[in-house]
Amino acid sequence: MDPVTLTTDRLQLRTFVPADIDEVFAAAQDPDIQRWTTVPSPYARVDAEYFVQQMVPDGWRADTEYTFAVRRDPDGPIVAAISLHHPRAGAWEVGYWTHKEHRGRGYMTEAVLGVARWAFTELACVRLEWRAEAGNVASRTVAEKAGFTVEGVLRAGLLNKGVLRDCWIGALLPCDVPLPSPLPYLPAPTP
Secondary structure (H helix, E strand, C coil): CCCCCCCCCCCCCCCCHHHHHHHHHHCCCHHHHHHHHCCCCCCCHHHHHHHHHHHHHHHHCCCEEEEEEEECCCCCCCCEEEEEEEEEEEEEEEEEEECCHHHHCCCCHHHHHHHHHHHHCCCCCCCEEEEEEECCCHHHEEEHHHEEEEEEEEEEEEEEEEEEEEEEEEEEHHHCCCCCCCCCCCCCCCC
16 A cells, blocks of 8 residues: 555644655654664664665555655644554554654554544454553553553563563554444444
């Protein structure tokens, strides 16, 4: 798929371009981004170059990962990054980080909902999953504000920097947004 640009009330989400390398490198120096995401640590400029010039375009070309730079305006600084990845059986997983200077303003919740609506309408996504290492309260807060239902803990469910870690998992369904699902959904009966 060719990269697309999404817009929300306050944000523009578009693919990364080579001019973004310095901003990606600077943002990834944040200890919280290195701690809670799977970016390399320490994070070198070559890592930003690989991410922007190879990983992001390869994901779009192969339809395996759709990564967006999040901005408040087209010429403004990068506020965050968000991606859809690991497609399987109609479900996609969302992952994200927010630049330290832009946290706490609702940008990531808005971006997650924008990407979710796109996934449900354009990708025929039936389930959007969120995973974060248990203890990543900031990521969980965003997921819950976006309407995800936290479904539990997966033991050894996340590989990060060569270590299996327990992770929280949650899901957002089209009906949660609310949008129609490409497939019917029959919830489990309440006991």
